[in-house]
Amino acid sequence: MTPDLRAQFPSLRLRPNHQRLAFLDTAASALKPQTVIDAHSAVLAGPYANIHRGLYHNSAATTAAYEAARAQLGAFFGLPAGAERSLIFTRNTTEAINLVAHSWAKIPAVAARLKQGSAIVISALEHHANIVPWQMLAAATGAEIRVIPLAADRQSLDLSNLESLFQGAAILALSQMSNVLGVRPPLEEIVPMAKQLGVTVVMDGSQAAVHGAINLPELAALGVDFWACTGHKLYGPTGVGVLWGRPELLEAMPPYQGGGDMIDEVKLPHGTTFAAPPARFEAGTPAIAEGIALGAAVQWMQGLGWGNIQAHEEAMAALLTNTLAELDFIEIYSPPHTGITAFNITSAHPADVATLLDQQGVAVRSGHHCAMPLMKCLDLPNGCLRASVGVYTCAEDLAQLREGLIKAKKLLG
Ligand SMILES: Cc1ncc(COP(=O)(O)O)c(C=O)c1O
CATH class of the missing domain: 3.90.1150.10 (Aspartate Aminotransferase, domain 1)
Known part of the structure; x- marks a missing residue:
């Protein structure tokens, strides 16, 4: 450089x-490059308005810019045009993983499975963001937490017991790159085996996304079901991150939070229906300027x-x-x-x-x-x-x- x-x-x-x-x-x-800082201030100083709501010019323009950022992120992560609808804007990786732990676990077939005797598998390398939401889910369901241990070299994972760790497990939550050791677990050895044994795979891409191209269709072909990353590590602003999920899983998942923007029709006293993904998982006014600036950040990286x-x-x-x-x-x-x-x-x-x-x-x-x-x-x-x-x-x-x-x-x- x-x-x-x-x-x-x-x-x-x-x-x-x-x-x-x-x-x-x-x-x-x-740190943030000037391009990202400029993109962020341009939203606030320009034709700013709330999104997905107003019919007036500035609201439509800001909505278009926000959805364009989703498309930029989709392209950056290798998704074909249109498939960015399976990208959900979150606050960060932490919120993305909590969203999965909350909403995926409520799919009726998953809820029936997640109970005493079933398991959630994580690894010894995980960041707290990929541990604590699963511990909370385990406590709520009775599932046990199993850990892929560190190998004797203390620099890699010990995969010798993988098959038994995955037996009867419902989910594997794994980091694509450790935030402490910088190591990348061998996904080709781990993910297909999890898949074969019927385990849903959540991948924490927070660190990996910064240092090499992410191709979500390739990860999906390997067996990854959900993938999360956070915008502020990608030279973008704080307050915005991304969750990708297999469309059929997102479709089956109930909302994470309730409020504006995520509904189809609200009825009293009951009977409210929800929007299709991604809106279903984006309740309330999102981080508008930050989302748009994250789009600028990944474009800037593509330029490099x-x-x-x-x-x-x-x-x-x-x-x-x-x-x-x-x-x-x-x-x-x-x-x-x-x-x-x-x-x-x-x-x-x-x-x-x-x-x-x-x-x-x-x-x-x-x-x-x-x-x-x-x-x-x-x-x-x-x-x-x-x-x-x-x-x-x-x-x-x-x-x-x-x-x-x-x-x-x-x-x-
Ligand atoms: C591997 C990994 N996962 C998750 C996170 C959590 O990111 P955030 O705090 O932006 O949600 C981090 C942040 O350090 C991380 O390095």
Whole structure:
């Protein structure tokens, strides 16, 4: 990527603690390019109105822009024109997964199955967003939670018991890329087996969507039934995310929330009927400007090209691994070159190191990374540090991380 690209990110010009900013926390949320900021303000400053309601010009124009963003996202995720109706705008991945856990579980045939003796399978790599909604569903139905464990290398999943984990299970909820270790579970080994055993598959694409092309028809052919991602990691605004679902499943699912925009006809005292998907799952006024700006974000990414993005990120991921590997006081938990690297200074508390790095302008994440069970498997009671790369990461950022860590080590002893 060129210096021009960095110039598109106003946040990179800021000098926290009077230092050059080395932003290495894209896995938590990506910085926003000017195009996205402009698209967001253009909605608010332009012919703004609520959508799907007014007959007047500005409402129709804003509705068209919002639905165009849905189509842009559909194309970005490989859906043929028209199939974007199976994309639901949510607040984020968390809401998308809660929506599935709530509404899919109420399909009568699923509800009859989800009871004591059945199971919900997750993996040891999951973010809390892909754990807690399933625990809540398990508590409500009596189904048990089964966990695909971490392998002995503590960097991959142990698939040796997969078949028995899937026996009698109703659903598998799996991350496409870990937000802590950066690893990608081998979907070809896991998903078809789940499918064969009649297990519905929900995939958390929050991290994977940022670093490579997602093709939803291909994932569907593999056996994925639902797929979720969050807009703010995709260089888009906060407050908007996406859930894709197999059309026939969405069609069979009852609403998640009730209110305006999701109805067909409201009757008193009862008898209200609901709109077809996606509207059925989009109650109330949505994040209009954010949805439109997310469309602009994925168009901007398409403009960069996946080939360029991946070549750049692979180079930065390798540099990140090498930078850390050269420091003999660092323990690395991620496999090499994943671009999301978990590590610690041996025997130092990650929060102390992160604070010292911050004083030197280096932004990394520290703590449990919303993955407490994984921290437990890794035997890291204080959690760890995590550095992650994005399209704007450059060699200077990693040199600054290196200097920052050397200084932190000196200070912490
Ligand atoms: C793998 C993964 N899943 C889910 C989430 C939750 O995303 P959000 O907080 O935007 O819902 C994150 C965010 O860090 C994530 O990395």
